[in-house]
Amino acid sequence: MSELRCRSLSWNDFSGFLKRLKTLALSNNFLYGEIPNSFSLLTNLIHLDLSLNQLHGQLPVNIGKLTSLSYFLVANNNLIGKITPQITGYNIMNFKNYSIRNLVDLEILDLSYNKFNGEVPHCLGNTNFTDNQLEGAIPRSLCKCKNLKVLNLRNNKFKDVFPYWLGSLPYLEVLSLPFNKFHGDITNNLSKIATSPFSNLQILDLSNNNFCGKLPFMYIKQFRSMMDIDMSTIGSPRYLKNKFGNYMYSIKMIVKGKQLDHKKIITSKSTFDMSNNHFEGEIPNSIEMLRALRNLNLLHNLLTGNIPPSIGNLSLLDGLDLSSIRLIGEIPQELVSLKFLEVFIVSYNQLEGPIPRGNNFDTFSSYSYEGNLELCGAPLLEC
Template identity: 40%
Template sequence: MSGFNENVNLSLTKLSTLNLSSLNINNFPQFLVKLPDLMILSLSNNKIQGTIPKWFNDVGNGSLFYLDLSHNLLTSVEYFSMRDIKILDLSFNKLQGHLPIPPWGILFFSVSNNKISGQISSLICNASSLMILNLSHNNLSGPIPQCLMAFPSISNLDLRNNGLTRTIPDNFSKNSALKTLNLNNNKLEGPFPRSLAYCDQLQILDVGENQIEDTFPNWLEGLPELQALVLRDNKLHGTITSSNTKHPFWKLRIFDISSNHFSGSLPAAYIKEFKGMVKVDSVETGSLYMENRNDPLYQYSVKINLKDNARELEKILKAFTILDLSSNKFDGEIPKVIGELYSLKGLNLSHNGITGSIPQSMGNLTNLEWLDLSWNKLVGEIPPTLTNLNFLAILNLSQNQLEGIIPRGKQFDTFLEDSYEGNSKLCGVPLTKSCSKDEGKLPQPSSSMFFDFGWKPVAIGYGCGMIFGIFMGYLIFLIGKPQWLVRTFGGQIKKHKKETRNRVRANRGRTN
């Protein structure tokens, strides 16, 4: 559709809400200036291209507070000057050049998924009433303005997938309303800002895929609403120890600290407190997704390793729980308490130095969909209890020191050889190395003598005696009675018979 018929019925001049989305429109309809009372306008999912025309700023005559131009082909907004707009969505266009500065009274501003470059101007600080700011998926560079962290009203700040540098500003407000902070996939460095501990409403923190160099931020464990903590792929190091918080991270559903340099034992003190990973949410409890009902325009999102593939979750299921400690330097054994995280969907402990055996308690994780324990130093048998994991779609136990028969049944019948490769002592289906049902068990003895001495010495003696007997019989058959045998045993037998006859005769003489 090239446009609208400009002979629009002027009886619609009192119209306050107009939805023209997904109509294949390729330019701005000029009749919009004839709607002075228009408050809500959506032109999303069309093919409008080029620059916003100057006349468009007069639409609504100052009453327009909601404007959605997302999912079009716009390249510039240099003429945009609607000062009273409160909600402006320019996401998913082809905007280039510097970041447009939002009006000072705006509440929601999104230019995500464009081609905007350059630094974030400090002029954005004039929009101090901002509640949601989404600048993600652009080509922004340079530092993050400190004012963005100090905004008392901002609840969702999304700057992921840019090229931002330097450190994260350390001036979060003590009265911060921040609920989501997403800085994933930038070039941020330095330590964590300690003032993040003031953000007691924070629910989502994603600073993955940066160059942050610090120890584990255990001072975040007291944040009462934190549900997703993603620190993956940074330069974090040291052991993970809990502070004196009574119930640390008790609402956490996603804990991803993979691809760092953490060492020491697995954080069992935290794992046993992950109450958010224990309860299995019911579909009947409301929305399936983690959401902020006060900010319905913004979807919570994090970037994680989902079934061995890095993916951005634009919507986070309430029942979606992940524990990823992979690609670090952890050692020691897997804590048995991990089997109490009943709602876990994904567990990844791969590429560490973990020792000991796989806990039987992991068979309690009946909601688990993928399990990766590869590239460790695990020993012992694969617990048969793992066959209880009816939803398990991906299993990787490769490159360990496991042994014995691979359990069969249910989901285990679907896993291929690559799930077990690198464990030379494993046998059974699906490996080419077969093993008997009783392999590794000793034969049962048939008498008490066998029980006392063991079956191996008896078997050796029996075999040697049998061989000796066969040899002697064969020798006699060939050469007749050997002289040494006659001398050794034959002479003694004759002597014994002669002595016996003499004793008999002597007894008869005494009797007569």
């Protein structure tokens, strides 16, 4: 059909011939207009993917009728409005409440990269609300979502303290909260945390918020999945899959100083990103417990003290950014043992003494060290 040109689809008679339809995937096209309410007649639908189109308007008011729905993906469109009244689907005409809470099989809800605003509804499933204008607090009803693996609230306007209660979710692997207005001391509610909180967490991104206080030592000790080294993932990364074995998750992250758009989440690339906050105190030695860590980013904080030599025990580390904080002393020679280290940045601190030599340290440019007036040795001036 190389000559076929289609500007739109007529979606008015789905009820007549598509009642048994289970999968409708129309992503990455040029579909425009509103999502029709007639979709609610596809009562056997399990997978609905309308992402990467030019759809606009609000979510269908009767979407809650699709009680068999497991995947509802409308990311990367121009949808607007508050999620709460639309996603709960209260139909004034017939006084029935088609709440998303009726979607008991919902596994993934992806509303990212639209123009939604308001507060987040009490919803289910692996949730991606990235790059909208959502605000308020994270609803505590999420702690009832015991199968939740991914919570991605990147780049919104959430204003809340750290949601410590998410630590009770046994399968949570990705917690991404960057570019919001989260605030306060993460350690304030340590007495309330669950037994072994966040034990399956592989990716923690709290960057670009207003968190303060010390780095959460007590949480670090519980990140068991970041402690187990799996050398088989060095050449063959492990991706986050759904129960059908499909890769249906995506995430944006700052890795090795660059923003990367991962179409598939690599859980074997364990990440601890606390950059661009107001954390203070010293970097805890307990960080060495996270032996599976690949990316450690503490850029732009109020941290003090020395670089812990124990970081040299993070044998899989390939990205380490400790720039623009208040570190003093020498760069530990133990870091030379990090043979996978590709990016090392300690610029704009108060470090001194000779730069270690050997392995990858022979490849780092002066950019890694600039702004430390007392550092010396290649690639800077001789000591």
